[in-house]
Amino acid sequence: MSFKLARIAGVCAGLAAVAAPAIAQEPLQQELARLKEEMQRTMSTYQRQISDLEARLKAVEQKAAEAPPPQPAPQASAAPAEAAAPPSPPAFPPPTGSAAPGAAGTGAGSATAFNPQISVVLDGKFNAYDKDPANYRITGFPLGDSAAPGPRGFALGESELGLSSNVDQWLYAAAILSFERDGVVNVEEAYAQTTTLPWGFTVKGGRFFSGIGYLNEQHAHTWDFADAPLVYSALLNQQLANDGLQLRWLAPTDIFLEFGGEVGAGDAFPSGGGANRGVGVWDAFVHVGDDINDASSYRVGTSFLRTLAHDRTTDNDASLFTGFSDTAIVDAVYKWAPGGNPVETNLKLQGEYFWRLERGAFDQAPYIGHLEGFYTQAVYQFMPRWRVGVRYDRAWAADVDNSLLGTAVDNMDHVPVRYSTMIDYSTSEFGRFRFQYNRDEARATGPDNQFILQYTVSFGSHPAHNF
Amino acid sequence: MKILFCTIAAAFAVALPAHASINIFTCEPEWGALSKELAGGDADVFVATTARQDPHQIQARPALIARLRNADLAVCSGAELEIGWMPALLRQAANGKVQPGAPGYFAAAEQVQRLEIPSRVDRAEGDIHPSGNPHVQTDPRNIRTIAVALAARLNQIDPAHGAAYAQRRDDFLRRWDAATLRWQQQGAPLKGARAVVYHKDWAYLFAWLGIEEVATIEPKPGVPPSSAYIAQLLDDIPHRNAQLIVYAAYQDPRASQFVAEKSGLPAALLPFTVGGTDAAKDLFGLFDDTVARLLSAESARAKP
Numbered sequence: 001m002s003f004k005l006a007r008i009a010g011v012c013a014g015l016a017a018v019a020a021p022a023i024a025q026e027p028l029q030q031e032l033a034r035l036k037e038e039m040q041r042t043m044s045t046y047q048r049q050i051s052d053l054e055a056r057l058k059a060v061e062q063k064a065a066e067a068p069p070p071q072p073a074p075q076a077s078a079a080p081a082e083a084a085a086p087p088s089p090p091a092f093p094p095p096t097g098s099a100a101p102g103a104a105g106t107g108a109g110s111a112t113a114f115n116p117q118i119s120v121v122l123d124g125k126f127n128a129y130d131k132d133p134a135n136y137r138i139t140g141f142p143l144g145d146s147a148a149p150g151p152r153g154f155a156l157g158e159s160e161l162g163l164s165s166n167v168d169q170w171l172y173a174a175a176i177l178s179f180e181r182d183g184v185v186n187v188e189e190a191y192a193q194t195t196t197l198p199w200g201f202t203v204k205g206g207r208f209f210s211g212i213g214y215l216n217e218q219h220a221h222t223w224d225f226a227d228a229p230l231v232y233s234a235l236l237n238q239q240l241a242n243d244g245l246q247l248r249w250l251a252p253t254d255i256f257l258e259f260g261g262e263v264g265a266g267d268a269f270p271s272g273g274g275a276n277r278g279v280g281v282w283d284a285f286v287h288v289g290d291d292i293n294d295a296s297s298y299r300v301g302t303s304f305l306r307t308l309a310h311d312r313t314t315d316n317d318a319s320l321f322t323g324f325s326d327t328a329i330v331d332a333v334y335k336w337a338p339g340g341n342p343v344e345t346n347l348k349l350q351g352e353y354f355w356r357l358e359r360g361a362f363d364q365a366p367y368i369g370h371l372e373g374f375y376t377q378a379v380y381q382f383m384p385r386w387r388v389g390v391r392y393d394r395a396w397a398a399d400v401d402n403s404l405l406g407t408a409v410d411n412m413d414h415v416p417v418r419y420s421t422m423i424d425y426s427t428s429e430f431g432r433f434r435f436q437y438n439r440d441e442a443r444a445t446g447p448d449n450q451f452i453l454q455y456t457v458s459f460g461s462h463p464a465h466n467f
Numbered sequence: 468m469k470i471l472f473c474t475i476a477a478a479f480a481v482a483l484p485a486h487a488s489i490n491i492f493t494c495e496p497e498w499g500a501l502s503k504e505l506a507g508g509d510a511d512v513f514v515a516t517t518a519r520q521d522p523h524q525i526q527a528r529p530a531l532i533a534r535l536r537n538a539d540l541a542v543c544s545g546a547e548l549e550i551g552w553m554p555a556l557l558r559q560a561a562n563g564k565v566q567p568g569a570p571g572y573f574a575a576a577e578q579v580q581r582l583e584i585p586s587r588v589d590r591a592e593g594d595i596h597p598s599g600n601p602h603v604q605t606d607p608r609n610i611r612t613i614a615v616a617l618a619a620r621l622n623q624i625d626p627a628h629g630a631a632y633a634q635r636r637d638d639f640l641r642r643w644d645a646a647t648l649r650w651q652q653q654g655a656p657l658k659g660a661r662a663v664v665y666h667k668d669w670a671y672l673f674a675w676l677g678i679e680e681v682a683t684i685e686p687k688p689g690v691p692p693s694s695a696y697i698a699q700l701l702d703d704i705p706h707r708n709a710q711l712i713v714y715a716a717y718q719d720p721r722a723s724q725f726v727a728e729k730s731g732l733p734a735a736l737l738p739f740t741v742g743g744t745d746a747a748k749d750l751f752g753l754f755d756d757t758v759a760r761l762l763s764a765e766s767a768r769a770k771p
Contacts, residue, residue: 040648092619092633169568172558196563200536250536250561256529289529294517299529335526339519342526344719384691384719428690429551430590459590462547464555465526 116165117461123157123221125150126453131443138230138442140397140411141371142314142321142362144237144269149227149440149450156180157454158220160188164461170196176219188219189241200250210240211248211260212285212303213352214331218466224348226436226454229375230393230418231354235327237269240305242281256289256299270325270358272312280308289467296336299467303329309360317408323360323367329353335467344384351376362404369409370398377420385426393418395442414444431457489625492535492565494543494553495522496741497604498575500750502542504639505618509628513538518742521717522548523594523689527555535560538571540624542617545574546581548601570623576601578616579609582670593687604740606671607647607754614639646751654758657765663704663732665714665723668739672757681707684714684722692722704730711735711764716743735764 127133127150136148150157156179164174173192177185191206209217215232216239228238242264251257266272266280283306289299305327311320330353337346351374358369373395381387397411404410418441424434438450488509493499499514506512513534516522522544525531535541535556543549557566564571581599588597603609618636622629658677662669665684673680682703686696704726712734714723720736727734737757738747746756 092622092629193558195558195561195566197561198563200561202559202561248561250532250559252537254530254533254537256533258532287529290533291528291530294519297528297530340517341520341524341717343521343524428590429594462550465524465551466555467526467528 114165116163119162119164119458119460119463120160121162121219121221121456121458122159123454123456124155124159125157125226125455126154127152128451129448130450131448136442137408137444138234138395138416139414139444140409140416141234141395142317142358142369142408143234145313146238146269147233158188160219160221162460166195167192170194200252202246202248202250204246204248205244207241207243208246210242210262210264210281210283210305211246211287212240212283212305213329214299214301214333214350215352216240221456221458222463222466224377224379224387224389225391225420225422226434226452227420227438229352229377229391230395230416230442231352231373231375234373234395234416235270235354235356235371240281241268243267244279244281256287258287260285260287266307266309269312270309270327270356271307272309272321280310282306294340295338296334296340297467298332298334300332301330303327303331305329314362314408319362319407321358321360321362321367323358325356325358327354327356329355333467342381344381346381348379349377362407362409365403366401367404367409369400372396372398373416387424387426389420389422389424391418391420391422393420412444416442418442429463430459431455488628489539489621490534490537492538492541494541494549495604497610497750497753498542498544500741500753501610501614501617504750505614505632505635506621507631507635509625509631510540510621518716518738518740518747523551525549525552527552527559531556532559535565536562538562538565540571540573540620541565542573542575544576544601544603546576546598546601546603547596548576570620573617573620575613575617576603578613579603582674583667593685594689600667600670602668602739603671605669605757606675607643607650608675609671610750611640611643611647614643642751646754650754650758653762657758657761660711660761660765661707661709663700663707663709663712663726665712665718668715669713669737672737676758676761678761681709684712684726691719697722697726700726701729704732711761713737713761713764715739733764733767735760737761 129149129152133149133151137143138147158178160176160178162174162176164172167173171192172195175190176188178188179185187207189206189208191204191208193204194202197203209219211217215223215229216236220228220239232238242262244262244264246260246262248258248260251259261284262281263279264281265278271280283304285301285303287299287301289297291297307325307327309321309323309325311322313320331351333348333350335346335348338344353374354372356369356371358367358371361367373393375391375393377389377391379387379389394415394417396415397409399411400409419439420436422434422436424432426432432455434452434454434456436452436454438452440448440450442448489506489511491502491506491510491512493502493512493514495516496514496518499512502510502512515531515534516525531552543553563569566572567574576598581601581603584599585592585595585597588595603613614636618632621632625632654676660678661681662673662678663682663684664680667680667683667688669680672678682700684692684697684700686692692700709730709732712723712727712732714720714734714736716736716738723734726732736744737760738744738753741747741749741753743753744756747753
């Protein structure tokens with residue numbers, strides 16, 4: 001063996017000795033350049049072939065992973081044949097079907113793979129008020145049972161458990177349960193929604209927050225203030241949820257243009273008792289929105305809501321209302337961030353204006369209510385994690401018939417207003433602490449100073465960055 | 468009411484999209500650029516974000532909902548990069564063609580081998596991605612693999628133009644392979660360099676060029692640094708033998724520049740995606756500029 005090697009080495013050395021002068025006669029540099037070029041060509045070819053092979057291997061692996069365990073014979077034999085194909089085919093490899101498992105997809109394979117997305121939001125508050133919230137009034141407005149501020153002291157606010165998932169290729173469903181102070185479990189939302197209807201239609205059925213206005217569809221813990229605007233408390237009992245059906249149509253335009261309509265049972269304020277007759281709420285809304293430039297965008301909307309009430313109870317009042325309410329809303333929101341990147345600083349301006357005509361009778365006394373109000377607010381993130389906000393609320397009720405003087409709908413010549421300011425600190429996208437101060441002049445009896453400390457934490461599936 | 472009606476009618480007239488063969492909605496500028504390379508005039512390509520925006524922190528803006536509604540194909544990074552906004556967009560856009568699982572939904576990161584798949588998924592570790600690092604566009608070899616897969620997907624949803632997609636793909640790959648080789652040669656001096664990064668954006672770029680990530684300016688992914696953390700980092704940098712600092716165009720430069728100033732290390736602002744710098748006009752410019760900026764930082768260190 002060693003003898004053989006020595007011989008080969010000897011021959012090589014001899015050859016080199018003979019060849020060296022011959023090569024030296026050629027221009028050496030030219031030769032080197034040619035070699036270099038050749039080398040580059042080879043390297044690039046190899047690299048291409050390797051990446052091609054990698055891609056093909058990946059496709060085959062994916063296919064293998066997708067195939068059911070008892071793999072049919074023809075498919076198994078197809079894979080190696082494909083792998084042996086020449087490197088750069090002009091045609092396309094056969095599509096691997098629905099290869100992409102999807103952005104929201106989790107690791108597959110275990111028994112928990114079909115578990116829904118679970119999210120938990122804990123929203124706790126500490127409230128300190130000058131006046132007892134049990135005597136809360138927004139002067140001139142007949143109120144629902146959730147219009148008053150939360151109880152004094154420590155309270156678990158809108159803590160909720162959310163489950164959501166695609167049901168099948170047609171449907172998405174979500175259920176959000178909230179837990180209240182006295183141990184009552186409340187179904188905030190529970191709906192199924194289509195995902196793949198043609199022509200931009202979406203149908204939603206179940207219980208859901210109505211699409212009217214801007215804030216109404218959002219969960220309270222995503223609001224920029226710890227409490228609802230005065231008009232929301234006064235006219236929607238904080239937030240309008242329907243048991244019913246919603247149809248939305250998204251127009252095929254480059255700007256966002258959406259039309260929606262809903263029908264609902266109408267068993268909640270401003271309806272009441274409508275469930276007895278089946279349907280008590282109808283509404284319709286239009287939303288328009290777009291980017292103004294890279295840095296700013298807007299959405300504006302208008303909504304119309306008709307509700308029927310049959311012996312609706314009014315908080316703080318023994319009388320019963322029967323009649324209908326028509327409500328019109330315009331809403332606008334504008335967002336700005338330098339370069340469209342909200343991470344450092346950003347600004348959000350929003351406002352909504354409500355009109356309501358309510359016609360019917362309180363007990364036997366005829367009632368025509370002209371109710372109106374708005375809020376406007378600005379929230380600015382001045383550095384990462386820190387935001388400040390101001391809000392102004394105003395609502396007013398027109399004079400009522402003499403027979404109703406002294407009742408909840410008597411405006412007492414007082415115009416409810418409220419001034420709010422807040423500062424909040426976010427530990428991350430998932431945790432936020434807020435301090436808010438309200439000077440609330442909703443009562444005719446004098447202003448109320450309200451201090452609210454709030455924390456909101458969410459864990460589980462990633463919350464959506466809604467506009 | 469009349470005014471509203473006129474406005475709506477006018478909006479329809481103005482905003483109905485011009486008719487190309489297909490509409491492509493791309494989540495990030497790099498996939499917009501790649502889609503334009505492969506689809507040419509056969510598609511209208513919309514890019515949802517700019518290079519100045521943090522792709523994690525986008526909101527489901529009305530304009531994006533409208534564009535996704537009309538898309539035949541959505542091209543995104545996937546791997547949870549768009550987890551905060553894409554699911555919300557998909558639900559509101561009501562477009563069955565681009566739902567995950569349909570041929571019209573293309574997740575680029577799922578076409579390649581992902582790095583940094585965490586063994587522990589816990590939000591105490593910051594904003595981590597359970598499917599691995601989603602910033603796959605920083606390695607040109609990934610772009611190549613994704614281009615092949617994306618061309619196949621274009622052919623699948625628009626077979627009438629299959630020949631054109633194949634031809635553009637081959638043309639792109641030819642130019643891309645030559646360019647990749649050039650970048651590799653240019654970047655050879657960077658092999659073995661040790662870098663401090665702002666965010667874990669560069670796993671693929673560094674794996675390709677042989678650069679080692681020795682520290683991050685963010686204490687945890689997505690968590691902005693506190694001054695105490697930066698002070699500790701500055702103490703630590705000499706022991707880690709770092710040579711340069713790397714941050715992306717979309718990030719606040721102040722922390723990176725502060726660390727650079729205090730530590731005396733050169734800082735390289737990298738475009739991260741198409742449009743991140745003036746030179747990064749397309750995918751070729753993106754890597755030309757990335758390599759050039761790394762080299763210039765590297766030589767700035769070598770000089771003193």
